[in-house]
Amino acid sequence: MTTLDRAAQTVYTMWLREMIRFSRSKSRIIGALATPLFFLVILGAGFSSAFQVRGGGTFDKSYLAPGLIGMSVLFSSLMGGVSIIWDREFGFLKEILIAPVSRFFVSLGKAIGGVTTAMIQGILIMIIAWLIGVHYVSIQGVLAGIAIMFISGTGFIGLGIAIASRIESHEGFQMVMSFLTMPLVLLSGAFFPISNLPAWLKILVYLNPLTYGVEALRYCLLGNSTIPIWQSVIVLVIFSIAMIALGGKLFGKMRA
Amino acid sequence: MLYAIETSGITKRFDEVTAVNKISIRVKPGELFGLLGPNGAGKTTLISMLSTMIEPSGGSALVWGHNVIKEADSVRQNIGVVFQDTTLDDRLTGRENLDLHGRLYGLDGKMRKERIKEVLSLVELTERADAIVKTYSGGMMRRLEIARGLMHHPHVLFLDEPTLGLDPQTRLHIWDYIKKLNKDEGVTILLTTHYMEEADKLCDRIAIIDNGEIVALDAVQDLKNSLGGDVITLGLGNPGDVDKLCSSYQKDGCANIVTKKQSEVFITVNNGERQIPHILLLASQAGIPIISVSLRKPTLDDVFIHYTGRAIRDKEVSGMEEVGYKMRSRRK
Numbered sequence: 001m002t003t004l005d006r007a008a009q010t011v012y013t014m015w016l017r018e019m020i021r022f023s024r025s026k027s028r029i030i031g032a033l034a035t036p037l038f039f040l041v042i043l044g045a046g047f048s049s050a051f052q053v054r055g056g057g058t059f060d061k062s063y064l065a066p067g068l069i070g071m072s073v074l075f076s077s078l079m080g081g082v083s084i085i086w087d088r089e090f091g092f093l094k095e096i097l098i099a100p101v102s103r104f105f106v107s108l109g110k111a112i113g114g115v116t117t118a119m120i121q122g123i124l125i126m127i128i129a130w131l132i133g134v135h136y137v138s139i140q141g142v143l144a145g146i147a148i149m150f151i152s153g154t155g156f157i158g159l160g161i162a163i164a165s166r167i168e169s170h171e172g173f174q175m176v177m178s179f180l181t182m183p184l185v186l187l188s189g190a191f192f193p194i195s196n197l198p199a200w201l202k203i204l205v206y207l208n209p210l211t212y213g214v215e216a217l218r219y220c221l222l223g224n225s226t227i228p229i230w231q232s233v234i235v236l237v238i239f240s241i242a243m244i245a246l247g248g249k250l251f252g253k254m255r256a
Numbered sequence: 257m258l259y260a261i262e263t264s265g266i267t268k269r270f271d272e273v274t275a276v277n278k279i280s281i282r283v284k285p286g287e288l289f290g291l292l293g294p295n296g297a298g299k300t301t302l303i304s305m306l307s308t309m310i311e312p313s314g315g316s317a318l319v320w321g322h323n324v325i326k327e328a329d330s331v332r333q334n335i336g337v338v339f340q341d342t343t344l345d346d347r348l349t350g351r352e353n354l355d356l357h358g359r360l361y362g363l364d365g366k367m368r369k370e371r372i373k374e375v376l377s378l379v380e381l382t383e384r385a386d387a388i389v390k391t392y393s394g395g396m397m398r399r400l401e402i403a404r405g406l407m408h409h410p411h412v413l414f415l416d417e418p419t420l421g422l423d424p425q426t427r428l429h430i431w432d433y434i435k436k437l438n439k440d441e442g443v444t445i446l447l448t449t450h451y452m453e454e455a456d457k458l459c460d461r462i463a464i465i466d467n468g469e470i471v472a473l474d475a476v477q478d479l480k481n482s483l484g485g486d487v488i489t490l491g492l493g494n495p496g497d498v499d500k501l502c503s504s505y506q507k508d509g510c511a512n513i514v515t516k517k518q519s520e521v522f523i524t525v526n527n528g529e530r531q532i533p534h535i536l537l538l539a540s541q542a543g544i545p546i547i548s549v550s551l552r553k554p555t556l557d558d559v560f561i562h563y564t565g566r567a568i569r570d571k572e573v574s575g576m577e578e579v580g581y582k583m584r585s586r587r588k
Contacts, residue, residue: 006362013359021347024388091343095404098307099360100332 010101011109018080018113022120032076032121033128036068040129043191065129066217067190069149072125073118074184074210077153078177080114081160081247084254085173097254107161107251111244114160115153122149126221137223145220151236152213158243165250184210195226209239257321260285260412260444261306265315268301275301277468278315283446285411288438290459291448292556298468299448300340303414306446307337320411333361336405336443340416342397346390350381350400353389354407361408368407375403379433395426402433406441413437415447419454431458452556462556464563471563480554483562484512486528488535491548495519504542510534528553 022029044061087093096106123146136142163176185191187201188210197205205211216232219225225232261283268276276298283289291299304310306319308328316323322330344353351372358368376382379399389397398418405413418434419427435458438445449455455462456476463473472479492498498516505511505523510531513524525531528551539546 009359009362013356016359017345017348017356020352021345024347090346091339091341092345093343094309094339095343095345095357096360098309098332098337099357100329100362101360 007102007105010105011112014096014106014109015113015116018110018117022113022117029121032072033124036072036125037128039071040064040068040125041132061129061132062134062222063193063218064191065126065134066145066221067188067214068129069122069125069145070152070188070210070214070217071185071190073122073149073153073213074156075181076121077114077118077156078160078181080117081111081157081162082164082173082177083114084110084161084164084251085167085170089170093254103252103254104248107248108244111154111157111161111247114157115150118153118157119146119149122146122153136221141220141223145217148213148216148220148233148236151233151240152209152216155209155236155240155243158240158245158247161247162243162250165247165254184208187211188214189226190214193226209235212236212239257285259283259318260287261289261317261319261446263306263315263317266302266305266312266317267314268298268305268310269313275468276305276312279465279468279470280315281463281470281473283444285444286438286442288434288445288458288460289447290455290462291446291465292450292452292455292462292560293448293465294450297450297465299450299465300416301468302465303337303416303446303448307335307414308332333408334411336408336410336413338398338401338405338413338415338418340420342401344389344397344401344404347388349386349388350376350392351385353400354404357404357407363408371407371409375406378406378437379403395422395429398422398426398430399433402430402437406437406443409441410443412444412446415445417448417450419449419451427454434458452560456556464560466564472559476556479556479559483554483558484524485526485554486524487552487554488523488525488528488532489548489550489552490521490523490535490539490546492519492521493545493547497544500542501539501544504538505535508538510538 040061044064047064048060084093087096097103126142126145130136163180164173167173167176187204187208189205190210194202194205194211194215212227212232212235215225215227216229216236219229219232259282261281264280265278266276266280267274267278279302281289291302293299301310305312306317306324308324308331311325316325318324319331320334322334324331345356348356354372354375355368358371363371372385373382376385379402381396381399381403384392384396389400392400402415402418415434419430422430431454434445434447437443447458459476461473461475462479463470464479465471474482490501492501495518498519498521501521502514502516505514505521511523511525513522515522523535525535532549532551536546536549
């Protein structure tokens with residue numbers, strides 16, 4: 001076998017494992033879908049009765065849908081990366097670390113596996129939102145939206161792997177998750193328009209990579225966004241490459 | 257390549273503690289070699305270095321001809337490791353665990369299928385292969401790990417405390433598997449244990465390791481023989497005869513060592529069974545009545561005590577006492 005074959009085999013093996021595990025955790029899938037759905041239905045109905053977006057558009061479930069897809073991708077990809085902590089806790093990490101394969105391709109396979117599950121969940125939410133009446137501009141837009149899910153998912157999973165490689169215990173994991181995910185979601189424009197924010201909030205929102213993911217999704221699915229699409233895509237691609245490189249590097253140094 | 261494993265002065269220091277101190281061992285291909293020692297002696301650290309999990313602080317080691325630091329990947333391809341704690345994915349089935357392992361070691365689809373069948377039947381898990389690992393018992397998980405360690409035809413297999421925490425019956429089973437695969441598959445095996453019996457029953461040669469150093473290394477029987485043979489204990493009816501009997505044995509020259517205690521005489525001899533008639537004959541010639549005779553083969557316990565000055569359990573017992581002490585002081 002050539003080196004390239006081995007690399008591909010390693011990536012595929014790690015991806016396969018994530019897929020098998022994902023298919024066995026039905027309750028996890030339902031749980032992951034339930035939260036954004038509640039938001040979509042209840043917040044959507046509540047908000048649209050109270051606010052109007054400047055320029056005349058209504059602030060309703062259509063406006064929320066891209067934000068919730070972005071949130072779901074964030075949660076599941078970050079979780080996918082951080083699940084390395086569980087692998088260490090339950091010992092399986094040793095089995096990977098002792099194998100005669102490149103650590104980089106191991107973490108890449110893990111990342112692609114995590115991104116796949118994140119995309120499946122994102123797509124499911126997209127379909128359900130469509131079923132309850134959210135209107136998407138075009139089929140090309142939907143496909144572009146799926147590509148955006150992939151790029152931002154890769155970035156967050158890289159971040160998750162990087163964090164997991166440095167955290168010693170699963171108590172630390174709980175802390176990181178609550179200190180990281182809530183601010184990321186709240187400061188992303190998933191739940192509010194970002195066109196007219198106070199200066200301090202604007203800085204934080206524009207520093208948040210999730211903002212660009214949500215804005216790009218909004219452009220692809222609904223046809224308009226505050227941040228130009230090319231800007232969002234550039235930021236997401238840079239973020240994602242940087243995080244995968246960081247995650248791969250830190251995982252390479254990890255000890256069981 | 258002369259040796260499957262060859263270390264020279266391998267050392268591991270953690271901050272102030274030296275876990276492994278300049279250990280040099282040579283394990284021949286096909287050998288079943290044991291590292292015997294109490295908990296914390298440095299056995300696991302030594303295995304971790306040989307299996308490329310941690311880097312040595314000094315010295316060097318070759319495993320199947322490859323340097324553990326410079327050629328870690330070649331070493332990994334040639335070894336199988338069964339760690340003390342489980343390293344299975346318990347959400348997957350037994351077969352899936354084996355399949356993923358085969359993929360990571362570059363086996364193609366056909367080879368994986370064949371090999372999975374072989375290793376499953378070797379550890380008698382064929383029937384439960386498609387059950388989720390979570391539902392396995394401790395013994396089944398250990399067997400699956402041994403099977404997985406063998407998937408890629410390793411030349412050297414490391415087993416770290418392979419029967420720790422298993423019930424006696426399962427332990428006997430695992431011993432059978434270990435012997436079988438050493439013999440049938442010709443795998444060189446290095447195992448660690450703190451069970452005397454395990455080292456005694458399984459290993460061709462053992463190294464007794466204590467405080468990170470090797471204190472004795474030889475075939476099990478030779479280690480026992482080095483203590484000077486079997487111990488015969490004679491019980492005397494009349495304590496006054498003890499000295500007289502001792503001197504008659506010393507004069508005869510049949511005993512290596514003669515010691516006495518109240519009304520008992522201890523004689524260390526080679527081939528104890530064959531010596532008993534002669535010993536009794538000497539006693540009756542001297543007109544001394546003997547009321548009991550017993551023969552004891554030296555055990556690895558005796559060997560361990562001889563080389564380290566204490567029993568293998570001593571350390572753990574003192575640990576227990578410490579816990580008891582803490583609990584008592586908390587009650588006050």
